[in-house]
Amino acid sequence: MTSGPYSSDATPLAHTDVLVLDYLAALWAAGEDLDPELRDELMTTVADYIAMRRGAAGGPADDPVMTLRRLGSPESLAAAARRGRMPAHLRRPAVLAPAPAPGPSAGAEYAGLALLAGGSVLLPVVAPLAGMLLISGSPRWSAAHKTAAWVLAAGPALLGFALVVLAALFEGGPEALVIAYLMTIAGAFVAALSLLPGLTARRTYPRGY
Structure with missing residues (x-):
């Protein structure tokens, strides 16, 4: 037993x-x-x-x-x-890091920033909108960064539009148009500056050993 x-x-x-x-x-x-x-x-x-x-x-x-x-x-x-x-x-075979998923080219991201920073001077509303649409489709920035850029770009433009409407209602002078124009340009430019660090930062991916 x-x-x-x-x-x-x-x-x-x-x-x-x-x-x-x-x-x-x-x-x-x-x-x-x-x-x-x-x-x-x-x-x-x-x-x-x-x-x-x-x-x-x-x-x-x-x-x-x-x-x-x-x-x-x-x-x-x-x-x-x-x-x-x-x-x-x-030695065990190194575990290769998966290749990053293909995304929009860097050219589209640079174009988006160019439309925000410079295009708004010629087309105060259309150019920033087009730039933000390009940036929104890029995986380079997080959702929080994109949301902040939208607020920075659209907020002053909306306030400028409201200022123009109020000036028209109360028979204001052309100064309201100039202020609204400058507010739109400034907002788009600040939005571009907020996104610039994400464009120049180098991404790193884990590597096997």
């Missing part, structure tokens, strides 16, 4: 399996002074390498003895990990 998860009639381990287990035990002992995470990573990498070589189809690389010889001594692997240099044949 036996107790526990193991049985007395369990099949003995093959000699090659014993060699692999002894090697991993020696590697664990050799890396005793390593950082726990680095030690676990080293053990996992080596175990995966052995399993991969043993699962290869045909050839001498399937022989665990040759696989262990190719790995080198446990002490040398632990020393390499201690120096931060994993042997080349044990």
